[in-house]
Amino acid sequence: MMRFHGVLLSLGLAFLGYLVWETGIAKLWRELASLGWGLLPLILWEGLGELIHTLGWRRCLNGPQAALPLARLFGIRMAGYAINNLTPSAGMGGEMTRAALLASHHQGPEAVSGVLIDKVCFAAAQLLFVLVGSVPVLGLIHLPRGWWAAMLLSSMLVAAGILAFLLLQKYGKLGVVMRWLAARKLGGPMVEKAAREATKVDEALRLFYSERPLDLGAAVGWHLLGNAVGIAPTWLFFRLLNQNASAAVAASAWLLGMWFDTLTFAIPMNAGTLEGSRIVAFKALGYNALLGLTYGATLRMAQLFWALFGLASYGLLALRTRTRLDFRPRSSIQKEWSRSR
Numbered sequence: 001m002m003r004f005h006g007v008l009l010s011l012g013l014a015f016l017g018y019l020v021w022e023t024g025i026a027k028l029w030r031e032l033a034s035l036g037w038g039l040l041p042l043i044l045w046e047g048l049g050e051l052i053h054t055l056g057w058r059r060c061l062n063g064p065q066a067a068l069p070l071a072r073l074f075g076i077r078m079a080g081y082a083i084n085n086l087t088p089s090a091g092m093g094g095e096m097t098r099a100a101l102l103a104s105h106h107q108g109p110e111a112v113s114g115v116l117i118d119k120v121c122f123a124a125a126q127l128l129f130v131l132v133g134s135v136p137v138l139g140l141i142h143l144p145r146g147w148w149a150a151m152l153l154s155s156m157l158v159a160a161g162i163l164a165f166l167l168l169q170k171y172g173k174l175g176v177v178m179r180w181l182a183a184r185k186l187g188g189p190m191v192e193k194a195a196r197e198a199t200k201v202d203e204a205l206r207l208f209y210s211e212r213p214l215d216l217g218a219a220v221g222w223h224l225l226g227n228a229v230g231i232a233p234t235w236l237f238f239r240l241l242n243q244n245a246s247a248a249v250a251a252s253a254w255l256l257g258m259w260f261d262t263l264t265f266a267i268p269m270n271a272g273t274l275e276g277s278r279i280v281a282f283k284a285l286g287y288n289a290l291l292g293l294t295y296g297a298t299l300r301m302a303q304l305f306w307a308l309f310g311l312a313s314y315g316l317l318a319l320r321t322r323t324r325l326d327f328r329p330r331s332s333i334q335k336e337w338s339r340s341r
Contacts, residue, residue, distance in 0.1 A: 031241065031294040038240040039298065045233040046302035047309070049226045050077060053122065056222030059215040060117040062110040062208065065102055075313035076101045082310025085303050095119060101317050109200035116174070116201070117208060118219065120166050123262075125223030127159055130259040133228075137252040141284050154263045170209040172202035230254050237295055249285055253295070256281040274299060 035042070054074045058066055061073075076098055084094035095115050103111035134141070168174050175198025181187050182195035209216070235250035245253075260277030275296035282292030 031290060032297060035237075035240050035298070038236065039301070042233045042237060042298050043302040043305050045229065046299075046306050049229050050074070050081065050306065052226035052229065053077065053223055056121060056125075056219045056226060057114070057118045059219040059222065060121060060208075061102075061114040062204070064106045065110055065114060068105060072105075072317075075317055078306060078310035079314035079317060080310070082307040082314060085307040086311070097314070101314075104317075109197070109204040112201045113169075113204035113208060116169060116205065117216070120162060120169065121216065121219040122223050123158075123162050124166070125220045126227060126258065126262050127155065127162065128220070129224055129227040130255050130262055131155060133251070133255045134259065137248055137255065140249060140252045141256060142286070143280075143284050151259065151263065155259075158262060158265075169205045172206040174205070175199055175202050227258065230258070234295075237298060241291065241294070243287070243291070252285055253278075253281050256284065257299075 032039070051074055054070065054077045057077060058070070058073060061068075079101055080094035080098035082094070083097045087093050099112045099115045102114065175195060178191060178195040178198045182192045187194075231247070231251045231254045234254040235245065235247055238245035238250055257274075257278050260273065260281070264273040264277070275293055278296035278299070279289045279292035282295065283289060
């Protein structure tokens, strides 16, 4: 799998290099320089969106984990954000990081279940946002019919995948393969242990879906809001470059770009697809490729800034966890060691 992600990443980076070369490095630099200090709010706005997504994630957590300070949860979320945007893990590495950091504060299957539930809510909100939000501005977007057909078909496949993942969680079936292998004594003690842990996670998932449907809806609502805030910096981008674009045009550019992101989620770090899709989106709205590439470059810079912030958060959280373990009472450690034996 890592080799496959590496191939996709290499192809994406090669495509990005082609786009920059074809557009012209000097032209791209001049456009970015024209943004001046206006580039700062464009970068910082990404953090606001992630903070709102953190509020949505909190509604997916349980017990003491949901009671963690918002700043701590935001740091954990951004640590996962850093892994997703700086490594060829196609979104999986970041979720594992979030679950591990969450479990370091409070052990239990709820750490994994909270991340899995949030993954479904985030994906569902993103797809819902682009599909419903694009309807009022369809008249502004000029794409060939073949593109529309491919995008709608791909969206249906993504929606089916999200629904299947949700149903597996709701009915506690994520660990069914592990349990099947363990029941037949295949894989040895490692598989048996994995089956036990998967069963605990499945029970936590079933409990959440049966007892907290309102929190599920609230999480989707927060994620919808987190997606919507990106329209404002898009409008500001147009204004900074003296493009007389309306709020509807800015919304169209943001929605169409996010739609492409939803369909290309498997590309590690959105390499090449982020910039290329913005070129397509801007040309569909009547602007040139240079403006689309410049917009994509600002999004990339925002991602890199917040990814570095996430790395710093990861380091601080890991250090705090290690310090907490180092100062635990020796009797507590001995009890856990004896229990493990």
